Amino acid sequence: xxxxxxxxxxxxxxxxxxxxxxxxxxxxxxxxxxxxxxxxxxxxxxxxxxxxxxxxxxxxxxxxxxxxxxxxxxxxxxxxxxxxxxxxxxxxxxxxxxxxxxxxxxxxxxxxxxxxxxxxxxxxxxxxxxxxxxxxxxxxxxxxxxxxxxxxxxxxxxxxxxxxxxxxxxxxxxxxxxxxxxxxxxxxxxxxxxxxxxxxxxxxxxxxxxxxxxxxxxxxxxxxxxxxxxxxxxxxxxxxxxxxxxxxxxxxxxxxxxxxxxxxxxxxxxxxxxxxxxxxxxxxxxxxxxxxxxxxxxxxxxxxxxxxxxxxxxxxxxxxxxxxxxxxxxxxxxxxxxxxxxxxxxxxxxxxxxxxxxxxxxxxxxxxxxxxxxxxxxxxxxxxxxxxxxxxxxxxxxxxxxxxxxxxxxxxxxxxxxxxxxxxxxxxxxxxxxxxxxxxxxxxxxxxxxxxxxxxxxxxxxxxxxxxxxxxxxxxxxxxxxxxxxxxxxxxxxxxxxxxxxxxxxxxxxxxxxxxxxxxxxxxxxxxxxxxxxxxxxxxxxxxxxxxxxxxxxxxxxxxxxxxxxxxxxxxxxxxxxxxxxxxxxxxxxxxxxxx
Amino acid sequence: xxxxxxxxxxxxxxxxxxxxxxxxxxxxxxxxxxxxxxxxxxxxxxxxxxxxxxxxxxxxxxxxxxxxxxxxxxxxxxxxxxxxxxxxxxxxxxxxxxxxxxxxxxxxxxxxxxxxxxxxxxxxxxxxxxxxxxx
Numbered sequence: 001x002x003x004x005x006x007x008x009x010x011x012x013x014x015x016x017x018x019x020x021x022x023x024x025x026x027x028x029x030x031x032x033x034x035x036x037x038x039x040x041x042x043x044x045x046x047x048x049x050x051x052x053x054x055x056x057x058x059x060x061x062x063x064x065x066x067x068x069x070x071x072x073x074x075x076x077x078x079x080x081x082x083x084x085x086x087x088x089x090x091x092x093x094x095x096x097x098x099x100x101x102x103x104x105x106x107x108x109x110x111x112x113x114x115x116x117x118x119x120x121x122x123x124x125x126x127x128x129x130x131x132x133x134x135x136x137x138x139x140x141x142x143x144x145x146x147x148x149x150x151x152x153x154x155x156x157x158x159x160x161x162x163x164x165x166x167x168x169x170x171x172x173x174x175x176x177x178x179x180x181x182x183x184x185x186x187x188x189x190x191x192x193x194x195x196x197x198x199x200x201x202x203x204x205x206x207x208x209x210x211x212x213x214x215x216x217x218x219x220x221x222x223x224x225x226x227x228x229x230x231x232x233x234x235x236x237x238x239x240x241x242x243x244x245x246x247x248x249x250x251x252x253x254x255x256x257x258x259x260x261x262x263x264x265x266x267x268x269x270x271x272x273x274x275x276x277x278x279x280x281x282x283x284x285x286x287x288x289x290x291x292x293x294x295x296x297x298x299x300x301x302x303x304x305x306x307x308x309x310x311x312x313x314x315x316x317x318x319x320x321x322x323x324x325x326x327x328x329x330x331x332x333x334x335x336x337x338x339x340x341x342x343x344x345x346x347x348x349x350x351x352x353x354x355x356x357x358x359x360x361x362x363x364x365x366x367x368x369x370x371x372x373x374x375x376x377x378x379x380x381x382x383x384x385x386x387x388x389x390x391x392x393x394x395x396x397x398x399x400x401x402x403x404x405x406x407x408x409x410x411x412x413x414x415x416x417x418x419x420x421x422x423x424x425x426x427x428x429x430x431x432x433x434x435x436x437x438x439x440x441x442x443x444x445x446x447x448x449x450x451x452x453x454x455x456x457x458x459x460x461x462x463x464x465x466x467x468x469x470x471x472x473x474x475x476x477x478x479x480x481x482x483x484x485x486x487x488x489x490x491x492x493x494x495x496x497x498x499x500x501x502x503x504x505x506x507x508x509x510x511x512x513x514x515x516x517x518x519x520x521x522x523x524x525x526x527x528x529x530x531x532x533x534x535x536x537x538x539x540x541x542x543x544x545x546x547x548x549x550x551x552x553x554x555x556x557x558x559x560x561x562x563x564x565x566x567x568x569x570x571x572x573x574x575x576x577x578x579x580x581x582x583x584x585x586x587x588x589x590x591x592x593x594x595x596x
Numbered sequence: 597x598x599x600x601x602x603x604x605x606x607x608x609x610x611x612x613x614x615x616x617x618x619x620x621x622x623x624x625x626x627x628x629x630x631x632x633x634x635x636x637x638x639x640x641x642x643x644x645x646x647x648x649x650x651x652x653x654x655x656x657x658x659x660x661x662x663x664x665x666x667x668x669x670x671x672x673x674x675x676x677x678x679x680x681x682x683x684x685x686x687x688x689x690x691x692x693x694x695x696x697x698x699x700x701x702x703x704x705x706x707x708x709x710x711x712x713x714x715x716x717x718x719x720x721x722x723x724x725x726x727x728x729x730x731x
Binding site for chain 2: 146
């Protein structure tokens with residue numbers, strides 16, 4: 001070979017070698033890490049570990065709200081039309097398998113899926129015919145059911161996995177629980193009730209994981225595997241007694257329906273602890289389907305809607321007069337039907353009567369406005385205003401529910417000549433049903449007001465419980481005054497009182513009816529607030545019915561009170577007192593309610 | 597070797613100067629015979645090590661692949677079981693909810709308890725109390 005030619009070839013060879021070496025080095029050293037990363041990304045599957053939202057529990061740990069995975073099933077109508085259902089036959093002699101076509105298309109698919117979903121095959125079939133790429137045919141299907149559907153192997157049937165909120169108890173305490181909606185990335189966000197106020201705690205922290213898989217989907221043993229576990233949300237245990245809640249909701253729904261009322265609510269709380277056992281709103285929404293209810297029925301009216309407490313407000317006036325005005329239950333008052341106050345304002349009682357000589361206790365038992373203003377007049381406006389506030393009006397109770405109203409109470413210096421008297425019998429002041437219950441609970445708790453709470457404890461995912469810190473009560477009236485007032489309130493439910501119909505066989509009831517005309521529209525608010533057993537109270541109850549057809553609290557709200565209070569006595573296991581036999585009026589109210 | 601040669605030359609030179617002495621036998625440096633090492637066992641060891649490494653890595657890989665496959669299968673079974681637990685748990689929560697229990701109790705003919713009455717043993721009469729009634 002020609003030496004120069006050899007040189008050229010050598011040079012070319014060398015150049016080629018250098019080029020290959022360079023390229024290899026380039027690939028290995030410069031592009032290598034990037035390429036390796038891309039390759040790894042291609043064979044890596046990642047997933048999000050969605051943190052389950054914390055549960056909301058009743059006081060007995062029964063579940064009111066929980067999260068679990070469910071599936072929406074969609075159908076690709078074009079693909080499902082190509083479905084062919086073959087059945088395998090095996091010849092027993094030859095062992096030869098033959099396949100027979102037994103059906104095809106959407107009709108056959110619907111016929112096979114419908115029994116699993118528990119729906120009508122024809123209705124289901126109708127939704128599967130067409131040319132849409134995705135039509136939802138079933139929502140919130142359990143994982144088991146989805147697996148059965150999936151096992152049929154029908155083309156075009158596609159799952160959509162979702163973490164859903166379940167409310168096993170349906171309407172039960174719906175307004176207290178609230179509801180959730182899906183935010184960005186389908187994260188569940190509390191929209192009302194405890195779901196809303198406790199949202200930050202209920203929401204957990206999402207995790208994620210990744211693993212390298214081969215073509216078959218099997219995990220590559222030496223591949224990279226990373227997983228960050230999700231941290232579940234904190235669960236919330238409420239103070240609600242679910243069985244009592246059911247009874248209260250039924251009772252309040254029944255009375256609202258029978259009376260053609262706008263709405264009603266019932267609150268039951270433990271006076272000594274402030275634990276709210278029942279917070280029942282009429283027509284409470286189902287948290288799973290909030291839009292099915294009207295806007296007002298989605299809110300916890302017990303803590304949001306305010307009304308003039310009416311005669312319930314007299315309890316505060318009497319407490320103030322006993323504590324500050326030197327009034328005793330035996331003090332006598334001359335009570336005419338109409339009475340002119342020193343400032344010229346004229347007041348009258350709800351029913352016409354002759355001039356009566358009544359003791360202070362009788363004034364309360366008969367709920368006389370004229371008697372009450374005379375008693376209230378013994379205390380200055382400033383002091384009375386102070387007591388109305390001390391009993392909880394004009395202040396938030398701090399209950400863990402959204403949109404709580406503090407009520408309305410103007411400054412005493414701004415009270416006009418009439419308002420200074422009307423506030424004595426619960427007009428010109430407004431508050432919620434919870435606040436009304438709180439007034440009686442304070443009397444029941446020997447004069448100490450304990451703020452109502454609906455959360456008992458928070459339970460972390462690892463099971464550690466953080467109990468609701470106990471709030472120190474505030475003394476409003478002396479123990480002596482509370483005891484005296486309790487005896488006077490017992491008189492209200494005895495024969496001759498306005499709330500005989502609230503008396504219960506076996507349990508002494510202390511309470512007060514209330515009937516107030518609504519200022520903004522026609523109609524009244526009928527209420528009964530009370531506690532039982534009166535001398536050793538276990539529960540304080542407020543029952544409010546807004547715009548009933550029957551006017552008076554005694555006839556409308558008291559029977560509801562009895563139903564709830566009796567159930568509570570049974571459920572709390574409180575032994576009846578054989579000396580207490582209910583007033584005749586209770587039986588009559590029963591008969592009336594039965595007829596209504 | 598060159599040193600030996602030089603020594604030999606030197607010795608020879610010495611001999612020349614003292615010729616009257618009896619000649620000394622010539623000394624030769626004899627190269628030692630190295631024992632021939634058999635290369636076969638060494639090769640065999642190398643091959644065996646290689647084969648061993650190959651085989652063990654194959655076995656290891658196969659085992660790992662098998663484990664991965666079993667993990668995959670177990671994962672699928674686990675998912676099915678978890679799904680089943682979820683489904684059953686929801687069912688339990690549904691039927692144990694207070695309102696479902698109340699409905700079930702009503703369906704079974706149970707009614708809420710009435711107010712307690714008092715039996716007077718001296719007169720044999722019952723005062724107060726209401727019978728548990730439907731609704």
